Amino acid sequence: MNFDEIIERRNTNSMKWDQLEAKYQDGELWPMWVADMDFRAPEPVLKALDDVTRHGVFGYHHPPHSLRQAIQDWTSRRFGWEIKPEAMTFTPGVVPAIHHLINAYTDEGDGIIIQTPVYHPFFALLRSNRRTLQENRLLEKDDGKYEIDFDDLEAHMKNGAKMIILCNPHNPVGRVWSESELARIAELCARYDVTVISDEIHADLILQGKHTPFAKLEAAKDLQVATCMAPSKTFNLASLQLSYVIFNSEEMQKKLEQQMQRNFMGIGNPYSSAAAEAAYRHGEPWLEELLSYVQGNIDYVSERLQNEMPSIGFVKPEATYLLWLDFRKLELTQDDLQKWLRKEGKIALNDGHMFGKAGSGFARMNVATPREHVVEGMNRLKTAYDKKINN
Numbered sequence: 001m002n003f004d005e006i007i008e009r010r011n012t013n014s015m016k017w018d019q020l021e022a023k024y025q026d027g028e029l030w031p032m033w034v035a036d037m038d039f040r041a042p043e044p045v046l047k048a049l050d051d052v053t054r055h056g057v058f059g060y061h062h063p064p065h066s067l068r069q070a071i072q073d074w075t076s077r078r079f080g081w082e083i084k085p086e087a088m089t090f091t092p093g094v095v096p097a098i099h100h101l102i103n104a105y106t107d108e109g110d111g112i113i114i115q116t117p118v119y120h121p122f123f124a125l126l127r128s129n130r131r132t133l134q135e136n137r138l139l140e141k142d143d144g145k146y147e148i149d150f151d152d153l154e155a156h157m158k159n160g161a162k163m164i165i166l167c168n169p170h171n172p173v174g175r176v177w178s179e180s181e182l183a184r185i186a187e188l189c190a191r192y193d194v195t196v197i198s199d200e201i202h203a204d205l206i207l208q209g210k211h212t213p214f215a216k217l218e219a220a221k222d223l224q225v226a227t228c229m230a231p232s233k234t235f236n237l238a239s240l241q242l243s244y245v246i247f248n249s250e251e252m253q254k255k256l257e258q259q260m261q262r263n264f265m266g267i268g269n270p271y272s273s274a275a276a277e278a279a280y281r282h283g284e285p286w287l288e289e290l291l292s293y294v295q296g297n298i299d300y301v302s303e304r305l306q307n308e309m310p311s312i313g314f315v316k317p318e319a320t321y322l323l324w325l326d327f328r329k330l331e332l333t334q335d336d337l338q339k340w341l342r343k344e345g346k347i348a349l350n351d352g353h354m355f356g357k358a359g360s361g362f363a364r365m366n367v368a369t370p371r372e373h374v375v376e377g378m379n380r381l382k383t384a385y386d387k388k389i390n391n
């Protein structure tokens with residue numbers, strides 16, 4: 001796969017490329033925001049999609065057993081996690097899945113823990129379902145790396161939290177939670193009877209260390225755990241809207257399925273099933289190449305920041321193609337930081353503040369794009385930086 005190939009995405013209804021005007025009132029910004037990739041999906045996926053088109057009949061569909069088996073093989077091979085094909089429920093996205101999981105296991109007013117700064121829809125999911133936010137802020141160490149504040153986490157559980165939504169690996173701070181960190185969370189959940197949603201959508205995008213599915217832990221064996229996964233981030237299939245939830249309890253799975261039925265939510269699309277199965281069965285070599293390409297982009301950004309923009313803080317992520325850039329040394333208000341990035345840098349990064357107050361002074365940069373695009377983005381950032389520093 002030639003990840004250097006520039007594929008024009010303008011005028012393709014791409015959210016990242018075609019919604020700059022709507023979102024930022026400036027269609028000329030360089031888009032390094034929305035978490036998708038500017039790469040074409042693996043060739044076997046394209047072939048599988050062509051086959052569906054050529055068949056040409058688009059009647060009602062159900063995800064086939066062979067897809068369940070492909071996922072089972074994938075989790076076994078990639079994570080040493082043995083699951084049963086029937087222990088998964090398909091959903092049209094991880095965010096909708098979490099919405100229904102929240103409704104299946106908690107009631108209005110119940111406390112739910114999230115670990116901030118974190119993927120912004122977690123806040124919206126709690127707000128729209130009228131659950132009580134219990135914010136367990138991650139601790140930022142001197143070297144810029146984030147850790148879990150276990151004392152605060154336990155205090156929230158003592159305070160009656162019913163559920164925790166984990167982000168494993170973590171978006172936006174890029175941590176791959178270690179087995180021992182996850183085991184400590186599991187022990188606390190067991191002690192205080194807390195249900196776990198583990199959002200593992202980034203599990204395949206590991207750059208350092210290894211991914212541990214929370215539910216695989218011995219310490220999580222007797223807990224209520226719903227694990228959300230998808231091929232969408234891994235193989236750039238987000239718009240095909242297929243994800244799945246893996247359960248360690250049949251009763252829990254039944255509750256989700258009842259909740260989905262009550263909301264008339266079905267899942268079934270021949271394109272998403274075919275793409276997902278082809279990706280899991282034949283996409284692994286593509287994924288390995290992708291990971292080394294993304295690592296190359298990260299190394300490039302890191303070098304340029306260190307050599308040319310030392311006041312922008314940065315720790316290489318252990319997972320994901322999302323970089324958590326620390327602009328606090330520039331002493332701009334959050335509003336001014338975003339304005340400065342857009343006006344002087346002509347670049348669209350995600351505002352750190354949308355990941356919670358803990359994201360103040362930060363912005364998130366997406367480097368799942370050809371190197372030439374990363375170079376352009378960094379050149380723009382450098383122009384803004386030089387103006388600011390020499391001012």
Ligand SMILES: Cc1ncc(COP(=O)(O)O)c(C=O)c1O
Binds near residue numbers: 094
């Ligand atoms: C942690 C996390 N969960 C969920 C999603 C989105 O999932 P979906 O598009 O399947 O709803 C993202 C996308 O960036 C994410 O980072």
